Amino acid sequence: MCKCMTIAAVAAVVLACVTGAQADIVMETVTVGNPGNAADTRYETPGYGGVDYVYNIGKYEVTAGQYTEFLNAVADDDTYGLYNTAMSSDSFGCMIERSGSSPNYTYSVAGDWANRPVNYVSWGDSARFSNWLHNDQPTGAQGLGTTEDGSYFLKGAMTDPELMAIDHRESGATWAIPTEDEWYKAAYYDSAGGVYYDYPTSSDSVPSNDLIDPDPGNNATFNAWDGVDDFTIGSPYWRTEVGAHENSDSPYGTFDQGGNVWEWNEAIIGSWRGERGASFENHNDSLLAWYRYNNPPTIEYGLNGFRVSEVPEPCTLGLLSLGALMLFKRRRS
Numbered sequence: 456m457c458k459c460m461t462i463a464a465v466a467a468v469v470l471a472c473v474t475g476a477q478a479d480i481v482m483e484t485v486t487v488g489n490p491g492n493a494a495d496t497r498y499e500t501p502g503y504g505g506v507d508y509v510y511n512i513g514k515y516e517v518t519a520g521q522y523t524e525f526l527n528a529v530a531d532d533d534t535y536g537l538y539n540t541a542m543s544s545d546s547f548g549c550m551i552e553r554s555g556s557s558p559n560y561t562y563s564v565a566g567d568w569a570n571r572p573v574n575y576v577s578w579g580d581s582a583r584f585s586n587w588l589h590n591d592q593p594t595g596a597q598g599l600g601t602t603e604d605g606s607y608f609l610k611g612a613m614t615d616p617e618l619m620a621i622d623h624r625e626s627g628a629t630w631a632i633p634t635e636d637e638w639y640k641a642a643y644y645d646s647a648g649g650v651y652y653d654y655p656t657s658s659d660s661v662p663s664n665d666l667i668d669p670d671p672g673n674n675a676t677f678n679a680w681d682g683v684d685d686f687t688i689g690s691p692y693w694r695t696e697v698g699a700h701e702n703s704d705s706p707y708g709t710f711d712q713g714g715n716v717w718e719w720n721e722a723i724i725g726s727w728r729g730e731r732g733a734s735f736e737n738h739n740d741s742l743l744a745w746y747r748y749n750n751p752p753t754i755e756y757g758l759n760g761f762r763v764s765e766v767p768e769p770c771t772l773g774l775l776s777l778g779a780l781m782l783f784k785r786r787r788s
Contacts, residue, residue, distance in 0.1 A: 479592045480524045482630070484511035484765055485708040487641050494636070495643065495651040498745040504639040504651060512633060512641045513762035515697035516711055516718065517584065519549040520569030522576070523562050525584055525592075526551070532558035534597040535613060537583060539575040539755045547693055547757030549574050570696040572716045572760040578728045578752035579618050581632050581719050581761040582607045588630035588763065606631045618752035619723065633764040635722035635729050635747075641764075642705050642712040642732070643744045654742055655712035655732070656703040661739050662713065666695060674700040675714035675742060676735050686735060687714070693735050709762075713742035716760030717750075724749035734758035 487510055494505030519542075530537050538560075542551040550568040554561050576584075587593070589605035603609045606628035612618050624631050633641070642655035653659045656673045664679045664687045665671075676687040676695045687695060698710040705712055712718070712732050722729030727749040733741030736758055740746065750759070 479528070480521050482521070482588065482763060482765075483514045485514050485641070486511050487637070487707050489644075489646040492640065492644060492646065492649070495639070495744065497651065503636055503744075504644050506634075506636050506640050508766065510637060511765040511767065512637060512707075512709060513764070514709055516572035516716060516760050516762045517576075517581075518570050518697055519551055519564045519573045522549075522573040522584070523551050523564045523569070525587055526553075526560075526562040528592060528594045529583075529587060529597050529601050530562070531560055531596070533560060535579070535583065535602065535611065537580050537597075537602075538562070541755070541757065542573075542575045545575070545757055546690065547574065549694075568692075571692060571694045572697060572711070574694070574716050574757050574760050575755045576760060577755045578632070578719045578750075579609070579612065580755070581763075582609060582618075582621070584761075585630045585632055585763055589628065613753070615727075615751050615753050619726070619728070622723070624721075627768075628766065629768065630763050630765050631721070632761060633718075633720050635720045635731070637764050638712070638718065638720045638731055639744070641707050641709050645706040647706070651744060652706070653744055655705045655709070655744075656700075657706050662703070662742065664714070664739075666699060670700045670702040672702040674703045675739075676700070676711065677714040677733055677739055677742060678736050680738050688735075695735075712762075717748060717758050719759070719761045722747075722749075728752045730759070 490509055491507050492505055494502035496502035526538055538553055542548045551562055551564045583602035586602050586605035586607055593601050595601050606624050607621055608625055643651045654662055656662050656675060658673045662673045662675045664677050665674050666687050679685040694715050704710050714733055716734050717730040718732045720729045720731060724747060730748040730750060
């Protein structure tokens with residue numbers, strides 16, 4: 456319930472929302488406005504990307520550093536398998552290391568890996584991370600107050616049938632895996648012209664896969680394969696740091712929605728969960744707006760990662776509007 460607040464308190468809330476401040480880790484987001492936009496029907500009807508509410512979405516993919524903090528908060532004994540040993544042992548792994556033994560596991564990641572997207576995470580892992588954010592990043596065993604309830608009522612769901620049965624967010628969910636429409640709109644929609652781009656780099660032209668400083672724009676991290684592998688970067692990293700292509704963002708200001716890692720969404724495609732965006736190993740065709748993919752929700756794979764979306768509570772949206780009005784009046788004066 457919204458309570459009456461002083462102007463100073465409102466300003467504090469607005470500042471916290473704008474900066475993306477969290478209790479422990481910061482999930483930097485961009486706001487996707489223009490509610491009620493038409494879906495993209497260029498490829499099929501009813502199409503994708505139509506969203507009738509304002510929401511926030513991760514500016515970047517969830518990083519190995521952020522996921523390490525999550526593990527250290529809730530995975531002392533790792534009841535529901537949030538950690539995959541391939542993270543540190545596989546040549547594509549994000550190099551999150553686990554030390555000790557259950558129930559005293561600890562986790563770490565080297566600095567040169569921390570700002571690259573996490574991988575070897577399933578749809579279920581992503582849902583548990585979302586619940587943890589929804590619950591204000593608590594520390595404790597994996598249970599209803601940490602990972603098993605919040606935006607999704609998981610209650611120990613671990614198998615494909617159990618995770619596929621979770622067909623909606625809970626009422627009042629805040630942080631979540633993006634719906635396919637949320638993901639698609641943030642990646643491809645340009646509200647200025649009311650059009651959808653083919654690629655999530657604000658372009659209809661095929662991106663390059665160059666890592667250049669400064670970034671000339673329309674670049675992404677993928678395999679520009681032409682009969683032989685041509686990765687943006689190779690071993691040992693494979694994935695660029697999030698936002699490394701600093702002038703190749705989507706119209707709303709998100710980065711890496713094309714390339715780096717496939718990103719989970721809430722869609723059910725056939726018998727499995729949806730993914731979009733392609734990875735460092737895929738060709739540029741997979742970055743196109745029409746390309747959908749799916750995988751079992753339990754799969755943990757070196758090409759899979761995720762980002763999160765956030766639907767602010769109505770009270771917070773009102774405060775943000777008031778804050779924006781205050782800033783506007785101040786600038787006008």
